Amino acid sequence: MSSVAQSSSWTSFLKSIASFNGDLSSLTAPPFILSPTSLSEYSQYWGEHPNLLIEPNFLAQSEKATRDETDAMALKRIIAVTKWFISTLRSQYCSRNESMGSEKKPLNPFLGEVFLGKWEDPEGAEGKIGETILLSEQVSHHPPVTAYGIHNAKNGVTLQGYNGIRSSISTTSINVKQYGHAILEYKNLEESYLITLPPLHIEGLISASPFVELEGSSYIQASNGYFAVIEYSGRGWVTGKKNTFKARIFRDAMSSARKENAVITVSGQWSGKSYIGNGSSTPSSKDELFYDAQSSEPQHLVVKPIAEQHELESRKAWSKVAEAIKKADYDLISEEKSLIENKQRELRKTEAASGDKWQTRWFDLVDYSDSSVEPDAFLNLTNISNLSIRNAPSGSLKNSKYDEGEAKHWRINIEKWKAEKEIKI
Ligand SMILES: CCC(=O)OC[C@H](C)CC[C@H]1O[C@H]2C[C@H]3[C@@H]4CC=C5C[C@@H](O)CC[C@]5(C)[C@H]4CC[C@]3(C)[C@H]2[C@@H]1C
Numbered sequence: 160m161s162s163v164a165q166s167s168s169w170t171s172f173l174k175s176i177a178s179f180n181g182d183l184s185s186l187t188a189p190p191f192i193l194s195p196t197s198l199s200e201y202s203q204y205w206g207e208h209p210n211l212l213i214e215p216n217f218l219a220q221s222e223k224a225t226r227d228e229t230d231a232m233a234l235k236r237i238i239a240v241t242k243w244f245i246s247t248l249r250s251q252y253c254s255r256n257e258s259m260g261s262e263k264k265p266l267n268p269f270l271g272e273v274f275l276g277k278w279e280d281p282e283g284a285e286g287k288i289g290e291t292i293l294l295s296e297q298v299s300h301h302p303p304v305t306a307y308g309i310h311n312a313k314n315g316v317t318l319q320g321y322n323g324i325r326s327s328i329s330t331t332s333i334n335v336k337q338y339g340h341a342i343l344e345y346k347n348l349e350e351s352y353l354i355t356l357p358p359l360h361i362e363g364l365i366s367a368s369p370f371v372e373l374e375g376s377s378y379i380q381a382s383n384g385y386f387a388v389i390e391y392s393g394r395g396w397v398t399g400k401k402n403t404f405k406a407r408i409f410r411d412a413m414s415s416a417r418k419e420n421a422v423i424t425v426s427g428q429w430s431g432k433s434y435i436g437n438g439s440s441t442p443s444s445k446d447e448l449f450y451d452a453q454s455s456e457p458q459h460l461v462v463k464p465i466a467e468q469h470e471l472e473s474r475k476a477w478s479k480v481a482e483a484i485k486k487a488d489y490d491l492i493s494e495e496k497s498l499i500e501n502k503q504r505e506l507r508k509t510e511a512a513s514g515d516k517w518q519t520r521w522f523d524l525v526d527y528s529d530s531s532v533e534p535d536a537f538l539n540l541t542n543i544s545n546l547s548i549r550n551a552p553s554g555s556l557k558n559s560k561y562d563e564g565e566a567k568h569w570r571i572n573i574e575k576w577k578a579e580k581e582i583k584i
Pocket residue numbers: 183184186188192201202204251252262263264265322324333335337361369371
């Protein structure tokens with residue numbers, strides 16, 4: 160066992176996990192497990208392969224296409240969307256391990272914290288992709304919820320979504336259910352996709368080298384009917400290596416009831432190589448390579464220098480805390496964090512006194528249980544996939560045990576971004 164794992168701070172931290180109350184940010188983790196990065200920055204992991212995100216826009220059928228050609232192109236597009244989704248997972252769930260040696264505890268964003276930037280036209284794309292922007296905003300602090308919008312104007316592509324988590328502790332791991340979803344819209348194709356988020360757990364706590372492993376399933380529902388079911392497993396499974404997945408693509412959600420109905424199957428590691436085959440049999444390294452996560456380097460977001468940032472922008476707001484974490488100076492960390500937390504407490508008190516609640520900046524909370532709400536991509540896609548519209552764990556089905564309670568979801572308000580005067584990309 161490494162010296163870190165034996166260190167008193169880690170063992171006392173593990174004990175604190177034992178008395179866990181459900182809110183991860185309430186746990187005081189030892190300094191070496193703290194990340195200098197705020198959770199509001201994690202939205203960028205959706206956009207680090209702009210070429211794959213935009214690719215479906217170029218897979219349009221011709222005007223004179225027959226029904227079969229149209230269908231064949233629709234299948235090509237959901238395969239391309241599945242490839243883009245799989246390409247996001249290494250950044251989402253492995254990037255801290257790769258850059259800092261293990262999963263870390265991100266800074267807990269304050270209400271109203273924003274993170275924004277752009278991906279420039281990828282090298283060698285000859286202007287085909289163009290610029291893609293990211294807007295991310297902490298729309299709730301209790302519980303923590305981050306909303307984001309990624310937009311590529313040149314190709315009419317918009318990805319928007321939000322994420323919140325609920326955690327619980329088992330003897331050796333932290334179990335996390337994700338709430339929220341992503342909606343991907345290709346304006347030129349008049350086509351949209353609903354993407355749900357898989358549950359995960361944190362392994363390696365005992366050995367003080369935590370890492371994320373995905374589990375369960377997630378779904379991609381296309382407005383043209385095609386439906387992808389992605390199942391995740393880790394090395395604990397009989398055959399699986401870590402980060403294993405199997406994606407099955409069906410003509411529609413109904414036919415996904417039987418695995419034999421899969422028209423395409425993709426299998427492998429989302430942090431490594433995966434292979435694609437026709438039908439429902441499991442492809443292997445003898446079949447066609449689908450994606451190699453290790454060989455396609457993520458394109459990093461361009462973020463303004465901290466000196467040019469607004470005080471609500473994440474890296475500016477957290478700069479002193481981030482410095483203290485890099486110095487592993489625990490007293491300074493808690494001193495600088497308290498300054499931010501106390502300022503937030505004051506703000507909330509003033510708002511409570513004057514009665515004007517904090518207003519979110521670029522996102523609106525839409526109540527889908529309100530029958531007057533306009534039919535939109537979310538309602539259409541949850542209908543054809545039979546997925547719940549409620550604030551249930553991501554991917555819950557209608558009439559499942561979680562299909563109850565409120566149905567309020569965060570949506571980007573692009574007019575508010577266009578009217579933005581103070582904060583620039
Ligand atoms: C708080 C307890 C603690 O410090 O334990 C030490 C360990 C670092 C485990 C807890 C933290 O692990 C982090 C992993 C984070 C998730 C990673 C990726 C994503 C995907 C992204 O799209 C949305 C956010 C999400 C789900 C992160 C949520 C927060 C997680 C679970 C951090 C834990 C506090």
